[in-house]
Amino acid sequence: MSLRYALLALLRVGPLSGYELQKQFSMSVGHVWHAPDSQIYPELRKMEAENLIEGEEQPRGQRATRRLYHVTDTGNQAFLDWMQTPLEYARVRDPAHLRAAYLEAASPEAARAFFRRHMDQWESELAQWEGELQRIDQVDNPMLVRRLAVTDPADRERTIAFKRFTYEGLVDRAHVEIAWARRGLELVDTLESGGGARPEPSAARA
Amino acid sequence: MSLRYALLALLRVGPLSGYELQKQFSMSVGHVWHAPDSQIYPELRKMEAENLIEGEEQPRGQRATRRLYHVTDTGNQAFLDWMQTPLEYARVRDPAHLRAAYLEAASPEAARAFFRRHMDQWESELAQWEGELQRIDQVDNPMLVRRLAVTDPADRERTIAFKRFTYEGLVDRAHVEIAWARRGLELVDTLESGGGARPEPSAARA
DNA sequence: TTGATCATGTAATCCGTTACATGATTCT
DNA sequence: AGAATCATGTAACGGATTACATGATCAA
Secondary structure, eight states: OHHHHHHHHHHTTSOEEHHHHHHHHHHTGGGTBOOOHHHHHHHHHHHHHTTSEEEEEEEETTTEEEEEEEEOHHHHHHHHHHHHSOOOOOOOBOHHHHHHTTGGGSOHHHHHHHHHHHHHHHHHHHHHHHHHHHHHHTTOOHHHHHHHHTSOHHHHHHHHHHHHHHHHHHHHHHHHHHHHHHHHHHHHHHHHTTOSOOOOOOGGGO | OHHHHHHHHHHTTSOEEHHHHHHHHHHTGGGTBOOOHHHHHHHHHHHHHTTSEEEEEEEETTTEEEEEEEEOHHHHHHHHHHHHSOOOOOOOBOHHHHHHTTGGGSOHHHHHHHHHHHHHHHHHHHHHHHHHHHHHHTTOOHHHHHHHHTSOHHHHHHHHHHHHHHHHHHHHHHHHHHHHHHHHHHHHHHHHTTOSOOOOOOGGGO
């Protein structure tokens, strides 16, 4: 259900084809909400059927065409309504912590591999998000630039502030996951060396 | 796919009926992986069909019966294999941060409501997880007690250590989300009071 | 006898993933 | 001529959610 609002958010800054949308998607909102093209095209058709967007068939070269979508008033209102509505939270479903809870059933090497992978995973997310932060600060993200161009000057500061704040939150989260995995590696070492002593509690919770 | 391993993890400490499993589930592994009973019962049947578990029909009262499930050798091995296998990470899909990124399209009041709800949500998760931590320390969780009873004394320390460590990670994460939402409330205030000044960056990233 | 709890499901639908599938256009 | 990229999907499957559905047993 979030996918359509992510798409509306992008289309609200100006008309795009499915293909452009998909590209923009992976470079902007895709950092918080992943969607493959095989999901985007059908969703656009559904949104058109529900009158949230309108597609305009455009000629391209001799025989090819492409559909340029723009947001309808209904679609714009649907987005605004959604923004005013309390967000529904999904129930916890966390494979990494599920596995961590039963790591005594894995070999120490597998446990280490698990934590190393967890670190790598979040390091790579972190790099993406920190990159976005920089692009926000340098007003260097094409989507953001287009958005600011169609934004009332009085609202530009807020627009930038909330984007920045979003990525700050993601960066903070990544740091916590990385720190946790690092302590996990230490824990495996401690347990393997047979000592009864456990590593000291993390500073984060001290 | 994680559901069946969560179920195997519980059944590995001893046979349970679907109903008992469902209860235990919500009180233990359900803290990291939610599943409703309407998903648990069919999954158990599927697992039985795949020979991971075996159900034994037991009489109960005059006419009623219940199925007691226990893990087969195949099932046990499947669990152990899974524990050795690299975990697959799902792509980001984060409704809260998706919405946060477009909060300039909401009223300040809606933005505040969003952040307050985010705090409440994570405070309540936090309370659950901190409760679990205490129950681990006091060896006061029935499932954990049963598990330790069937665990080689040499492995008991590791069993407890990994459980504790898992919940520590969740607690850390909850703290970060709560701190982020708190800063979000401040940000809304700052933006509303029209000042160009932004709240100072969080200590977490300083 | 009434309510809590024990006990077990089915059906419809939605969202997302993976794999498959095709062809035009433009640049080098 | 060939590669990159523009452009748009379908099909099959799996996992999760929600709503619906039923009935027995046991303790107060």
